[in-house]
Amino acid sequence: MKKRIIVWIGILSLFLLLAGCSEIKQPITPESKGIWNQYIVYPLSWLLKEVAHLLGGSYGWSLIVVTVLIRLVILPLMIKQTKSxxxxxxxxxxxxxxxxxxxxxDQKTQQKMQQEQMALFQKHGVNPMAGCLPLIIQMPILIGFYHAISRTREIAQDSFLWFDLGTKDPYYILPIIAGITTFIQQKMTMAGTEQNPQMAMMTWMMPIMIVIFAFNFPAALSLYWVVGNIFMIVQTYFIKGPELKKTAVTGKAGGAKK
Structure with missing residues (x-):
């Protein structure tokens, strides 16, 4: 059942992403039609512009501040997901x-196993679906923010530090940092858990995919990934601090025995 829920979450996320793919190159404005544009993408675009106005017209700083604000808003959901x-x-x-x-x-045996699993969850007060709801709520927000960054004209026309936000990083510094921070965040998230080969492979595949995407996307999106990853690293450190220290000690002990 849980695997089925995760599949549906993936399908929902893909649907939301594809729902805006046909408009990804169309600027977002108050006149943009559709629930996706009117209630998710445009409000986030408006927020980016308002914060930039408060920060002297800098869309680079606006992107950083709004990314942190959004991460803070969904932080309770992330904590709930981690605890689950x-x-x-x-x-x-x-x-x-x-x-x-x-x-x-056989079917009867599997039904009996599921009944005992549910009894086990009830005994310990664990809801196996509790970790799915926060993910369902987060995905439209994060995908919508991605669209807001891509479709806000003012962002593409601004520059920040050594790069133009609307074009690729000329020195590929941001894509590399995005890949490194993604790897660190993945390792910290999986610390203290038993990793199967597929999960271990994803620890490496995700950073590689992020780097490839970041090489071809505007620098504004790379900046968004870097800031979001740094926030997640700090968040994971505070939530899973004891586990991370235990894993580090265990790793050192294992190395010493060898």
């Missing part, structure tokens, strides 16, 4: 025992 993931992780040994106990693939 930790609770599920703590129950993994018992869930694995149930899988071994009910190894038969």
């Amino acid at each position: 993931a930790k609770a599920m992780q703590a129950l993994q040994p018992e869930i694995q025992k149930l899988k071994e106990k009910y190894s038969s693939k």
Whole structure:
């Protein structure tokens, strides 16, 4: 059931992204039609312009400030998602025992296993779906912000530090930083959990994909990824600090034994 929910989340996210793909090169204005434009993309674009006005017309600083603001707004959802993931992780040994106990693939056995799993979740006060709702709420906001950055004309016409926000970073510094911070954030998020080969591969694949995208996208989007990743690194450090320290100690101990 949980895998099915995750698949639906992926489909929903892809739908939301594709819903705006046909308009990704069309500037966002108050006259833009559609629920997606009127209630998600345009308000975020308006916020970027208002903050830039307050900061002396700098869209680079506006992008940084608004990215942090949005991350702060969804922070409670992220914390809830992290706590849910930790609770599920703590129950993994018992869930694995149930899988071994009910190894038969026939329908009645699998139904019995699911019943005992639900009883286990109720006993420990864990909702296996609790981590999905925050993700469903976050995705339209983050994808909408991506569209707001891409479709706000004023951002593309401004410059910040050594680059123009509307064109690629000429020295490819931001894409590389985006890849490095994505890797760090992924490693910190997965610290203290058992990684299967697929998850371990994603730790490397995601940063590589981000770098490839950032090489071809406007620098404004690379800046957004870098700021968002740095925020997530700091957030993960404060939420999972003890686990990160324990993992680091365990790693050093393992290295010493070798």
